[in-house]
Amino acid sequence: MPILNVSRHIITDNKFDSKLNLKTIKTITILVSLTIFVVSLNYNAITLDFQGVKPVPSIEYFLMGSTAILGGGLLEWIMWLANPLSLLTIIYLWKDNRIARLTSIISMSLALIFSTWNEILGAESGSMGKIVSLEVGYYLWLTSIIVLTIGTNYYFLRLWQLEKLKIRCLTRCISHAKADGLACLMHEAVIRSWFLAIFALKISILVKTT
Numbered sequence: 001m002p003i004l005n006v007s008r009h010i011i012t013d014n015k016f017d018s019k020l021n022l023k024t025i026k027t028i029t030i031l032v033s034l035t036i037f038v039v040s041l042n043y044n045a046i047t048l049d050f051q052g053v054k055p056v057p058s059i060e061y062f063l064m065g066s067t068a069i070l071g072g073g074l075l076e077w078i079m080w081l082a083n084p085l086s087l088l089t090i091i092y093l094w095k096d097n098r099i100a101r102l103t104s105i106i107s108m109s110l111a112l113i114f115s116t117w118n119e120i121l122g123a124e125s126g127s128m129g130k131i132v133s134l135e136v137g138y139y140l141w142l143t144s145i146i147v148l149t150i151g152t153n154y155y156f157l158r159l160w161q162l163e164k165l166k167i168r169c170l171t172r173c174i175s176h177a178k179a180d181g182l183a184c185l186m187h188e189a190v191i192r193s194w195f196l197a198i199f200a201l202k203i204s205i206l207v208k209t210t
Contacts, residue, residue, distance in 0.1 A: 043057075050127070065083070089148055100156070
């Protein structure tokens with residue numbers, strides 16, 4: 001069936017090209033996000049007023065954030081969870097798991113919420129320090145998460161569009177196959193009817209001659 005074969009060829013080519021594009025989106029999203037994140041660790045995250053005004057390096061919050069809950073910093077620890085959530089997003093994204101959309105959105109939400117804070121835990125004793133200003137490190141960290149979130153959701157949007165296109169093409173192939181099959185059956189029926197007509201004519205001629 002020529003139409004069916006052509007349709008299958010088109011589906012295969014589109015699917016191959018789309019998968020290449022999707023893989024590129026996925027790879028670029030992860031690489032750009034990780035690069036910006038690594039760069040952010042080399043800058044200060046905030047300027048803190050606690051026993052004197054001083055900048056706090058991003059690397060310090062990244063390394064110490066996981067233990068903030070031990071010093072009573074429950075909210076600080078929750079904010080820090082944006083980091084492992086970003087890591088989970090990358091893992092799920094690489095495996096084409098749609099949970100990546102949820103983890104990326106939660107991570108970005110936590111990162112954005114931090115920008116509204118006026119105070120943060122200054123010591124394990126529970127003393128609070130005033131956030132004087134947000135620095136380059138924070139904005140780069142936030143940017144890396146935003147890039148990851150946008151890239152992840154765009155990737156799964158394109159994946160959904162590809163699956164929808166595949167279903168549409170398969171539906172067309174099936175309809176074409178049915179149409180071609182019906183035409184073949186009709187053609188076969190016509191041939192059989194002609195054969196039966198010729199056979200009946202021969203029988204009638206033999207009967208007359210006898």
